[in-house]
Amino acid sequence: MNVLHTQVAINEMKHYFEDKFSKSLRLLxxxxxxxxxxxxxxxxxxxxxxxxxxxxxxxxxxxxxxxxQSLAKWKRVAxxxxxxxxxxxxxxxxxxxxxxxxxxxxxxxxxDQWDWEKIISKEERDLNTLKxxxxxxxxxxxxxxxHLYDLHSELTPVLPNQIFFxxxxxxxxxxxxxxxxxxxxxxxxxxxxxxxxQIGGVLRSGEGHDGRSPDYxxxxxxxxxxxxxxxxxxxxxxxxxxxxVDEKALLKQLKxxxxxxxxxxxxxxxxxERKLPQTIGGGIGQSRLCMFLLKKAHxxxxxxxxxxxxxxxxCKEQNIVLL
Numbered sequence: 001m002n003v004l005h006t007q008v009a010i011n012e013m014k015h016y017f018e019d020k021f022s023k024s025l026r027l028l029x030x031x032x033x034x035x036x037x038x039x040x041x042x043x044x045x046x047x048x049x050x051x052x053x054x055x056x057x058x059x060x061x062x063x064x065x066x067x068x069q070s071l072a073k074w075k076r077v078a079x080x081x082x083x084x085x086x087x088x089x090x091x092x093x094x095x096x097x098x099x100x101x102x103x104x105x106x107x108x109x110x111x112d113q114w115d116w117e118k119i120i121s122k123e124e125r126d127l128n129t130l131k132x133x134x135x136x137x138x139x140x141x142x143x144x145x146x147h148l149y150d151l152h153s154e155l156t157p158v159l160p161n162q163i164f165f166x167x168x169x170x171x172x173x174x175x176x177x178x179x180x181x182x183x184x185x186x187x188x189x190x191x192x193x194x195x196x197x198q199i200g201g202v203l204r205s206g207e208g209h210d211g212r213s214p215d216y217x218x219x220x221x222x223x224x225x226x227x228x229x230x231x232x233x234x235x236x237x238x239x240x241x242x243x244x245v246d247e248k249a250l251l252k253q254l255k256x257x258x259x260x261x262x263x264x265x266x267x268x269x270x271x272x273e274r275k276l277p278q279t280i281g282g283g284i285g286q287s288r289l290c291m292f293l294l295k296k297a298h299x300x301x302x303x304x305x306x307x308x309x310x311x312x313x314x315c316k317e318q319n320i321v322l323l
Contacts, residue, residue, distance in 0.1 A: 001152075001294065003321055010290050010302055011319065016147050017289070018114070019076060022091060023102035025133065027116055030078065032071055032092035038064040043073070050100045067097050072216040073267050074278050075117035076244055083279075087117025103311060105298040106236060108287070110305040115280030125243050125278060127197065130221055131165060133280055134195050137239065138163040138225070145293055155295060158230055164191035167198045168209035181235075182207050187234035188228040200253070214253035215268060217242035231295055239291055241282020247272045275305040299321065 001009060004226050010306050015315045022029065036043050043052060053067040068074070071094050079089060120129060132170040141159070166187060168180075168277050175183045200212030200219030205244040212219060222242025226235045245253065250271050254260045261266050270276050299316060300307060300322035307315075307322060315322055 001154075003323070006301065008297075009148065009155075012151060013144060013148060014286065015289055017144040018091075020143050021114070021116075021137060021284075024136045024140055025091075025116065025118060026088045027082075027091040027118060028088070030082070030090045031072070032078075032094060032115065033074065034095060035065050036066060036068055036074065038066050043068055051097060052305050053097050053099055053193040068094070069096050069098060069209065070094060070111075070113065070283055071115040071243075072213070072281065072283075075115060075281055076216075076276050077267065077270070079117055079119055079279060080275070080277050084119055086121055086277075087118045089116060089279070089281070091116035093286075098165070099162050103308060106291075107289070107298075108303060108305045110297050110303060112286040112303060113283035114285045114286060115281070117279050119277045120243070120280050122246075122278050124280075125218070125221060125223065125246065126169070127282065130197070130223065130243055131195075134163065134165075134241070136274055137241075137284065138193065138195075138258070141238070141289065148293055156291065159227065160192040162299065163195055163225070165195050165197060168196055169198065169203055172195060172203050172205060172209070176205070180207075183308075184226055184235045188226045192228050194226045194235075195223050197221075198224065199223060202254070203260075208261060214245075214257040214259055215250060215262060216244055217269075218245050218249040219253060220249070227292055231291060232295060236288060236292055237285075238292065239282055239284045243280045244278070245271060246278065247274060 028251055038054065051068065061289060071092065075090060084090065090117050094113045096111040097109060098111055101109055102232055104173055141163055145157045145159055149157050171183045171187060178186065184196065198240060199209050199222055200217065201207055212228040224237050224240040226237055229236045238282060250268065263272065287299050287303040292300050294302065296302055298320050301320060
């Protein structure tokens, strides 16, 4: 696809997927913030080491403002404030800047996601609920892949009919001598589409599968959606999602991650005092999914961002056109 053909396909893909995804999960599209105040505890701190882009504003005194890294916490607060009912939720176009991202063909400083969140009951906080919502999202993606193939015959479908589920501990038990990324590579290549569950805690080896902020996902009820890319010969993470912490999970995870000082922040107090609804939610990478479904080798082919000189040089040598 040339650049113009690609732009048409990006719009086709996003419109079709949003429709399927939102109807399947019963989600309403809402507006969302690019900026939040530091002292609210709303911003996502991701793995805990990324530097947030922050600044002060001339007409907002004594307040530090941050560019969001994701909307994991904001969405849960919004569900309660907006009056959503159980079994329904919201989604939004989330745009973020992650200044410490290591740039390559899958990672950009600019992040765009469909961030979503829906209300569940206390009794639904289990792996069955997690798997049910994962399957809905996967079927929306699979349907989008087939739709694009009908429109563009060069986009041959590669995703299997069903997604495979495995816990991070089961994955470590299967491949104890491999790194976590190597395990993801092996299992994704074997099954084509995988959801690795229970990420954030410590495995029996004493290591964690991957880092997670302690204050939004319940580490026993979350996971990552991975697709195998034949083009790139690697596993591509498309989505991270999970059932959100209740008061017990929040206290446990804050303690294990040495972040108990956060208990005094407004968001964390609301969770501990049971003022927020029980929810499940996550993020689906818009550019990642476009890149995968449109058979692109670099995320810069489907989003306009900033790249270093080495990446620009390598892409030019490989005839890869960056937007």
